[in-house]
Amino acid sequence: MPFADITGHEQSISLLQAILCNGRLAHAHLFYGEARIGKSMTAVRLAQALNCEQPSQTEVQDSCGRCRSCLQIAARTHPDYFVIEPDPNAATPQIKIEQVREIEQQLVYLPLVGERKICLIDDADRLTIGAANALLKTLEEPPGHSLFILVTSRLHALPITIRSRCQALRFTTPARTQVEAALILKQEIPPADARFLAVFTDGRIGEALTVNIAEVRARQQECLTLVKPERLTSSGTILSVAESLAKTDRGEETLAWLARWIRDLVIVMVDGDQDQILHLDQLADLRRYAQRANVDTLLTILNDIERTEQQATRHLNMQMALETTFLRLREALSLVPAGVSA
Numbered sequence: 001m002p003f004a005d006i007t008g009h010e011q012s013i014s015l016l017q018a019i020l021c022n023g024r025l026a027h028a029h030l031f032y033g034e035a036r037i038g039k040s041m042t043a044v045r046l047a048q049a050l051n052c053e054q055p056s057q058t059e060v061q062d063s064c065g066r067c068r069s070c071l072q073i074a075a076r077t078h079p080d081y082f083v084i085e086p087d088p089n090a091a092t093p094q095i096k097i098e099q100v101r102e103i104e105q106q107l108v109y110l111p112l113v114g115e116r117k118i119c120l121i122d123d124a125d126r127l128t129i130g131a132a133n134a135l136l137k138t139l140e141e142p143p144g145h146s147l148f149i150l151v152t153s154r155l156h157a158l159p160i161t162i163r164s165r166c167q168a169l170r171f172t173t174p175a176r177t178q179v180e181a182a183l184i185l186k187q188e189i190p191p192a193d194a195r196f197l198a199v200f201t202d203g204r205i206g207e208a209l210t211v212n213i214a215e216v217r218a219r220q221q222e223c224l225t226l227v228k229p230e231r232l233t234s235s236g237t238i239l240s241v242a243e244s245l246a247k248t249d250r251g252e253e254t255l256a257w258l259a260r261w262i263r264d265l266v267i268v269m270v271d272g273d274q275d276q277i278l279h280l281d282q283l284a285d286l287r288r289y290a291q292r293a294n295v296d297t298l299l300t301i302l303n304d305i306e307r308t309e310q311q312a313t314r315h316l317n318m319q320m321a322l323e324t325t326f327l328r329l330r331e332a333l334s335l336v337p338a339g340v341s342a
């Protein structure tokens with residue numbers, strides 16, 4: 001696939017193409033920006049553009065996406081193209097020194113078919129100290145035919161010594177309308193679902209393309225059920241729901257959904273930008289809640305949920321956190337507890 005297949009990043013891609021056309025490629029480039037917005041995919045397209053057997057005939061250098069070389073790069077079987085990334089199944093995903101050493105041994109040899117041996121290092125911020133030092137030595141004296149493309153969503157976590165040896169290119173999150181359009185085109189989902197996913201993932205196209213919309217919609221419905229007045233007025237229901245969610249390990253996820261719903265409600269209450277509302281199909285209900293809800297209490301709940309999320313990895317009583325959230329939400333929505341006369 002050519003660069004045009006990528007959602008957003010027009011500026012970064014134009015710059016890369018200008019660099020390609022003018023033969024100004026450095027030995028190491030660093031792509032940084034939010035997670036899952038298309039940085040690695042752009043790196044793959046760059047590798048393809050450099051090796052394509054049938055490059056586009058326009059004035060900008062681009063790949064065809066169909067030739068043997070393009071397909072081999074996509075499948076990671078091209079003899080001059082290597083990918084290093086953390087083991088996603090490891091408890092602490094890291095890039096180990098052995099992985100860097102292995103690539104260094106490959107880079108000693110001249111490219112087999114193309115002009116460059118290309119090494120893509122994804123999540124480069126996950127290099128161990130040993131791996132980073134090994135890589136640094138190579139970056140200090142890179143073989144003339146080598147090209148490193150480092151990708152990171154946590155620039156601050158990448159050693160400055162490595163950063164300073166790369167030509168850095170910043171990637172910004174694509175516009176939400178672009179993500180929506182891409183989802184409609186590539187996933188063939190209805191516009192309402194595409195909009196929902198684009199807001200839900202905050203424009204992270206990589207995530208939006210991989211989540212299952214049916215599953216996300218099912219979770220949304222569960223969340224909407226939880227905030228129904230008849231659920232919140234009964235203290236007994238609150239306690240049993242909190243217990244079952246905590247027991248099935250779904251507390252964190254539920255809190256995240258509640259936070260999304262509360263944010264929407266606050267936007268409605270302060271007459272904010274409707275474009276930012278996730279549950280747009282619930283607007284009528286949100287307006288009804290808004291009439292009797294208390295913004296201050298809602299904002300406090302949001303704050304508390306955020307704090308809980310930060311503590312979630314440490315010892316935390318999730319059941320109690322859920323109970324508290326539901327009880328405070330009941331208060332924020334001015335719902336009278338069942339059995340108490342108003």
Ligand SMILES: [Zn+2]
Binds near residue numbers: 053055065066
């Ligand atoms: Zn090609």
